Amino acid sequence: MQTVETVQEQIDKYTSLSVEIEHSINENNIDKAKTLLKEYAAEIQNSKTYSFQAIIHFQEGNPEEAINVLENGVKEHPFNFSLHFNLAFIYGVTQKFEESFENYIYAIKYSVTNEERENALKGFQEVSKLAMEEKVYTTSFIQKRMKELEKILNQHDERVYPVNINGVSMIRKPQHQGTPNEYMVNMYKTYGIEDVDLKTRMLFKSELVKGNTLKGEREWSTKGPVVIPISKTNDSKDVHIKVNEKKYTLTKDHLPINQYNYIRISDEGRIIISADEEIFVGHPIELEPKEKPVKLVLKIFVDGLSYQFLEDVGLEEAMPNTYHFFKEGMITTNCQTTNEWTYPSKAGINTGKYSNYHKMLQPEYPYTLSESHKMLAEYFKNEGYYCANISGNWRTTPSFGYYRGYDRMIYQNFMGAFGAKEILMEAIEHLSSFSHTNNFLTLSLLDLHNVADEIENHLYSQVHTDMTEKINEKKRGTTSVQTKFDKNKVSKYLQEIKRIDNLLEVLYNFLLNNYKMDDIVIILHSDHGQSFLSDTFNLLGDQRVRVPFMVRGKDIKPDITDELMETIDIFPTILHQSKLDIPNDINGRLPVSFGGKEEREFTFSQIIHPNQTYKVRIKEKGISYYLETKHNVFPDLTVNMKGFTSKIVDHFTEKDITDKWVSKKHQYDQYVFNHMKNMLRWEE
Template identity: 30%
Template sequence: MEQYNYPIVNDFVFDIMKADETSEIHVVPQESAEILPLAAKEDKQKISFHRENMARTMQLSRGEFNFYRVEEPTTIRSDSPFLVGKPIVLQHSPRRRKLVLNILADGLAWNALRDEAEELMPNLLHFFSKGIIFENNFSASEYTYPSLASIETGLYQHHTQIARPGVPFALDPSVVTLSEQMKHLGYCCTNIQGDGEGIYNGATRGYDRLIVNHWMERTADGVERTIRHLQTFDECDNFLFMHSADTHPYNADISMSAYASVHLPLDEVLLPQTSVASVFLKKNILTQCINRHEVQGADRQLGYLFDYITAHYDDDEYVVLLYSDHGAPVYARSPYLLSEEQTGAALMARGAGVPARGRVDELTSTVDIYKILGKLAGYPIDAPYLDGNLPAVFGGQRRAYTVSNSIYPGQTYKICVRTEQHAFHLETTEFTREDGTVSLDSYTYHIHERNDDYREIFDDALARQFLDIVWNYTKSFRR
């Protein structure tokens, strides 16, 4: 790239697999057939396949994985090293579901758009109304990088230590990620579409295959890849993660949606251009129009996927979770970074083990997703270090409050504690330090009602209750 760190319009897709290097491998399938991923390391490399009564040589392109079905003892060799991925065992187990699908609808601001859901997201409503739609779910962080790590670990940001893109922090090896849990259960784990950042910090280290691109993560592409994957690997139990970004309001110097520029008057389209991060975007008609249109488009494509799932799987054969990592500031009614609209995130579930409750008002957090899936899939969720909560609707307990915070070195520390009735916003005077620690020697705070009035509350006893929560939450990184 001529310009460093300018990836926005880079739509190059990487297909990444964990693999071993070898010049010869002898494969002996055990109880059932296996799929063996192979890739050449050299241009026009010749790889030969030998089994009883068969000898073939194939010329393969460098760096592209091919998938071969092996049903009998087979020897594969080449004159120079080639790559072999983990074999995919073609076998269903009654202890697993045939499909577990996690859909990350990046930036889907459910809190802001739920009253328009019948118009904007009819397919989501129709599908998940036969499961659970959490109306009061909030993200633990305000943007994707730390939020994804919290979702994949069930840990708050100060426990993952994933603080800022480009800073080389990685998850401690003792942390078992969500995808590692599913891998231990025997699922074929594939990140069918993602942004790739979880590769570096370890958040997505349990996936054997990752199809990633930094920005251009269209729902339509992810849906088509998902269906093709399910058709291809229909003889094994699949755990898939699909991250789509067209539901995310963006701020980039690229051509905007033609829908918005055609339907809005010129003075609403020609807004002052700014390079601020999308999390700091202000409320405006243009971005709202673009976002609503993209949400509608994503919902259309997801409807296609949901139809495929219900047509090919029985209700007890699949689990589908759809969630967002944060909301969108362009709908915010308050001046706080951690507003209801910026941290109000989607969380929906349907399938085996999910009660058909429809919309529920129970408070939940994105750190709860780890335990919710564990309850449904069967991996352990009782580790004492986990921060998430199993919601009451799944047999756990109702949350008394949720916590969202912004730990970003070089910016003030911000935290919002929400109960069912109130939101407590606190912001420090000093900036968060490079090591992620904060000072609460000087700060401001506000309490408001969580309703349409946003009425500010002045109550010393209530403030003391919230401050006690903040003091306890920040004790490990407060200096």
């Protein structure tokens, strides 16, 4: 009988293989290295795999193939020092100096040790010297380019939107020009304020609109009433609009520079817009298109809302308006988040993929979601919906890649006071304005963040918090995620939930008064719960990972289900209920409760956070499997699983029952290894 290797034995095996491959390459025994690498790469596609393959190609005289391998490696492992360093070196050897410079800078940025940083600096200096010797660049050009590239080392992250990562305002500066995703951001309802900077960016709203720059003239043909958003990019002259044979001139007084101006044209026919200086023209919005089977898809995201807490308190008690609205639809009680905080969790919800695939995990470095991961909004845009997002969520700004699919985005950082009240009123105005349009609308409400962040500025919550609960017992953690149990925070959390529910009632009533439920699909969900709700600190405990997921609308029968679900299942559920096809390249599944074929046997939640141990919880209906590594996750997101510990815990007694479930433990050890094998590292 063949003995099955344990995960620890597999780790030792691939560690040894990696060492042997590296030794063979260093000894210039390429044939042996290739043989060993074939065995290694059959199972492991980590950063080492790409480096080994590239080095072998280079030593065999195939630098272009080596570059191709490394470019693919950087896509999969964007923060890895060695991949950028090797890529920079080979680009330099092949005299592709600009590419070499840039990758050496990224190698410096992602270096962990002083030795790595010094090697990258030395490499940059050597390739600069070579470029000057070959008379490709002058000394002054190299110095100027170095200063430009140094900006990469000091970039902000995408939370500073509508300022870019280099600290420059994006207001009225068209982005992604010449692509289908071209857009421009302008101010929104600011009355006299024309721009923002790093200091003022949180104080004002902005509006993103998809369209194209125009200088000269452009023509459209319409079959019904449309609205065309127009914005100046500078204090330009008049804009001329010709509708069929009638001409209109819009002067500076008609078109304030610090906003989009929505121009309604009711007559069908031929429209010509012309301007002598550059303006930005949004794509025409059809006001009376042919209705879709689902006319409105509305996704309401409430950040940090724990379903475990709602169940403990009573959903009807905590959120009576939400309960009465969604009891006519499907309320799921067993949806688990795949990640413990907003950044990776929201990316998973919007792509239907686990975080080790979408890579939205490293909070210290700028990173834009890869276009290889199609966003939920893109599916609706491709089907002809008018797609809009109204949000105060700094972890899902357009700069992170969330502009894809959306026609219109209203944003202000929540900390600048763009909360549920304002967002819900903007949503009602949006739906009232485009009442006959097929709408896909997403809302992000961050008000519950106030409790963990110890901000108390909402009247309702203050009035309903007694003096005995006013003073928090414990201070905020290093982040809101790390905030520990505090019974006074628990009380304030309930009041904030009630406040949001009161505000949501206005939206629910608007929907009931203006739509037939068979024409719409409404979703309410969250990304994670709260750690401070439980006196046992566990970032993968039920108060943190169990979240609400409720759906009402077309073809949804009233029901409550305890089917195991993951937050990435929200993605296929929304598509299915909206009568759109579900793609095959996602990790999310359509739950049986919504028409799927097979229930999940378990849910998978993980924590991949730099400088913290890697953690996993796999939940069945009666037991949970927990895994934690000995070593912290590295800055490049690689994980060393040597010496990991794992156990099985009974849900009801919370006791370790691993001795009764040894085979189950080994099964899940292997599952985690297979799940993470391409992000593993062997060095400590």
